[in-house]
Amino acid sequence: MSDQIKRxxxxxxxxxxxxxxxxxxDTSVILKWLQTEYGCEVVTFTADLGQGEELEPARAKAELMGIKREHIFIDDLRxxxxxxxxxxxxxxxxxxxxxxxxxxxxxxxxxAKRQIExxxxxxxxxVSHGATGKGNDQVRFELGYYALNPDIKVIAPWREWDLT
Structure with a gap:
């Protein structure tokens, strides 16, 4: 990542x-990378799909990384x-x-639906996600994004990073 151009x-x-x-x-590294490489404000979204005790630590970690409380969304989608x-x-x-x-x-x-909302x-x-280029998750996320908002910009760090 060091030879990438800072934006x-x-x-x-x-x-x-x-x-x-x-x-x-992965998504914590991506959060910091978005802040430094894009120089943009990051809003986090964590979907509660039933994982329980993992939710509050995600909030705490986002706060530690400088995300404003009003920009941390943890939504119960169960x-x-x-x-x-x-x-x-x-x-x-x-x-x-x-x-x-x-x-x-x-x-x-x-x-993806809730992220677009x-x-x-x-x-x-x-919008951004942490799906790697190896699996189909990036397709699942991005087709959802574009179906709901064809004009949204998508940042897929795993495709931008030069990790060779």
Missing amino acids: PAGEAGINRVVLAYSGGL EEFVKDYVFPMMRANALYEGLYLLGTSIARPLI IAKMVGADA
Whole structure:
């Protein structure tokens, strides 16, 4: 990352970004990277899909990294997730390779939906996620973003980083 060009604040029209934030290592590094490389304000969004005790540590970590309390969103999406995503998935007998439930992957469109709603609420120019280029999660996030707001800018750090 050291040979990347630092972007001045607001470059590419990005002043505020909503990050899908778990509070884990990857998205915490991404949070700091967005602040330093893009010079923009970061709003975090953590979806409560039933993970319980992981939620408050995510809030605390975001605060430690300088995120204003009013820019930390932790939304309870459990009911919507089960009713509108999990039950239809089960009724369709949707299994990965015929064996595994699609718990994590089926949540990505819901997370993307709420991120776009928050971006509109807070006047964000962009959204960001921590999905790597190896899996399909980046596609799940980004197709959701673009379906709901075709003009949104998407920052996908794993595609920008030169980690060779």
